[in-house]
Amino acid sequence: MSTLALAVRDSTTMLRRNLLHARRYPSLTLNLLLTPVMLLLLFVYIFGDTMSAGISGGDPDRSKYVAFIVPGLLLMTIGSTTIGTAVSVSMDMTEGIIARFRTMAIHRPSVLIGHVVGSVLQCVLSVALVGAVAVAIGFRSTNATALEWLAAFGLLVLFATALTWIAVGMGLVSPNAEAASNNAMPLILLPLLSSAFVPLDSLPGWFRPVAEYQPFTPAIETLRGLLLGTGIGHNGWLAVAWCLGLAVLGYFWSTSKFDGEPK
Structure with a gap:
């Protein structure tokens, strides 16, 4: 069997393993999903009229604030979902399963690839769930073309891939699952310090x-522009540059830490 075929086979096996873990222990993913969903409902139904008056020149319109806040919360959902990846990687490293994998004839990077691909798939599903809640409470994107929807989806996947590699690195350097969860908290706190909730x-x-x-x-401003037809300006290439930079940084950080572990 060729090296590529071996890598694909082993990565697929590790992906299946991680998806089975996520299915058997859904409480972690559900708990992480509660934060963006609760923030969406809180800001729309409790602060919606006040916040919408602030962004629309004094005219309260809750539907405008729903449209404004949803792009930020979709990216916040990705950040919260990847915290589970950091915890999962840390558990693998501390519970001895990695030592067992290293005694087997498998493609070494497949362990990390399985985590990354599984996490990106979970991020896509999580975004779809939060997006469905947003649509149920009034979010609409009537002006976006099919190409803009495709670009928005691509940005979400790229952003999820970048944050997942960073989360994998955080999991690898954490001594236990609790530390991994704490180390990955900036991934859910940074959106609170962005343009997600106010201009x-x-x-x-x-x-x-x-x-x-x-x-x-x-990334929020780019997604907002794609879905709502607002100006994107220089935010598009900045978002892509951030995603590529974080993905490369996370990849080399993760692989170097993983390869540097005792064999």
């Missing part, structure tokens, strides 16, 4: 650079 120009001057120069804000 950048409404933030205090001293805080605006923090929100503007971080990976979530250009």
Whole structure:
């Protein structure tokens, strides 16, 4: 069997293993999903009128705020889902299963690839669930073309891949599952410090650079532009650059830590 065929076979096996774990222990994924869903319902039904008045010049319109907030919460959903990946990787590293895999004739990177592909699939399903809740409470994207929908989906998958590789690295350097969960918390906190809930120009001057120069804000603005027809400007290439940079960083970080573990 060729090296490529061996890699594909073993990666597929590891992917199946991770998906079975996710199916058998759905509580972690469901708990992580609750945060963006609860924030969506909280901001729309509790703060919706007030927040919509702030972004629409004093005219309360909850539907406008639903449209504004959903792109940010979709990306926040990806961040929260990848926390489960960090925990899963850490559990594999501390419970001895990796040592057993290393005694077997398998393609070594397939262990990490299985985690990454499985996590991206879970992110897509999680985004679909949160998106369905958003549609149920009034979100509409009537102006987006098929090409823009395809570009939005591609951005979400690319962003999920980038954050997943970072989460895998966090899981590898964490001594236990609890530490992995804590180390990965910035992946769900950064959206709170972005343009997800309020426009950048409404933030205090001293805080605006923090929100503007971080990976979530250009991705949110790009997704917002694709789905709602607002201007994207330079945010499109910034979002792609952040995704590619984080993916490459996470890949080399993860593979170096994994290969550096005792065999």
